[in-house]
Amino acid sequence: MVRTIVGANWGDEGKGKITDMLAAESDIVVRFQGGANAGHTIINDYGRFALHLLPSGVCSPNVVNVIGPGVALDIEAFLREMGEVVAQGVPQPKILVSERVQVLMPYHVALDCYEEERLGKNSFGSTKSGIAPFYGDKYQKIGLQLCQLYYPEVLREKLAHALDIKNALMTHLYHKEPIDLDALIEKMTGLAERIRPYVADTDAYLMQAIREGKNILLEGQLGTLRDPDHGIYPMVTSSSPLAGYAPVGAGVPVWSIKEIIAVTKAYSSCVGAGPFTTELFGDEAEELRKRGGDRGEYGAKTGRPRRVGWFDCVATRYGCEMQGATQVALTNMDVLGYLDEIPVCVAYECDGERIERFPVTPKLEKCTPVYVTLPGWKCDTRGIKEFDRMPENARRYVEFLEKQIGCPIKMVSNGPRREEMMYR
Secondary structure, eight states, X not given: OEEEEEESSSSOSSHXXXXXXXXXXXXXXXXOSBOTTSOEEEEETTEEEEESSSOTTTTSTTOEEEEOTTBEEOHHHHHHHHHHHHHTTOOOOEEEEETTOEEOOHHHHHHHHHHHHXXXXXXXXXXXXXXXXXXXXXXXXXXXXXGGGGOHHHHHHHHHHHHHHHHHIIIIISOOOOOOHHHHHHHHHHHHHHHGGGEEOHHXXXXXXXXXXXXXXXXXXXXXXXXXXXXXXXXXXXXXXXGGGHHHHHTOOGGGEEEEEEEEESSXXXXXXXXXXXXXOHHHHHXXXXXXXXXXXXXXXXXXXXXXXXXXXXXHHHHHHHHTOSEEEEEOGGGGGGOSEEEEEEEEEETTEEEOSOOOHHHHTTOEEEEEEEEOOOSOOTTOOOGGGSOHHHHHHHHHHHHHHTSOEEEEEOSSSTTOEEEO
């Protein structure tokens, strides 16, 4: 069976923990899009990990982890993460990297940084990991597949063509030094040899695994509202984090996916720019941020304080619909135990109109939240492992959210560790 785990919101929903947990009952975990521009935090018996490129199954010794062709592969980041994971006591992970995956180049990172600097206050809130320039090159067909690094003539020809364009930008737009072709070839050739033991025909591997009835988990990065087509454009990522893209980015047939788990928090959080209707500010925001998650609401990749707010039923309902979710996993339930009352956004208001359908970005920027206030449960729920034993108001809160978003909430996380998950 093939299952997909995706984010229902802006990213940062706690997908890493869900994937880490479900990896224990999977044979294969596949990353299908994105790059090292966001992190999945997982906590288990080996410790605490902020994974950026590695699939979240690396801490399960029996799992084969696959980086699919839809990923932006930063080879240096991949090798660094592998070293860090093993240094923390994790047995050497089993990893296959698609020979068709495209390689994120050093100039992608440089151009990303220079462009954000040039845009100033109009920047897109990039993590400066090179993702937008990478995907631009991929679809302009001037990118490099990993397999091409092993063909010297192809590598030189492709890079020479790319640098004609990149060096024009470097020198004339950003007023920086041009990139040296020979030095870049030497660097990429060396990286290619270091990653060679992991390179494989993952398409063939996954097709055979499906024929054999293996349990496969597809893992996405970020969430619905960062999708370039269905999200808060242009404050989005550059690859699709939707489950609909999973078969393409992983390399499996569409018909093989039987279950789509959309992850959302019991409140809202967001790293990056763009409209965020339920956002809190000041002391109220800082209190929620401080209590959120294992070490507070700070980006796993950037360390930036996450923007936080109350649960947004409009955005989450839309997010689950666009993902085609068959079930929802609700994370960080334990965080809300300090509140007397908990506001929940059930609609928006824009120019005197009540809106219950997530709108396009220009309209969203003018929306204000319409709240319903629910009673809190005023106690620490950590340690409770059965949903029926949760305080009555906590159970009612989950039931209210479930009715609002129109998708069954089957998992409720009551703490940061994999064993702190309750099933309904």
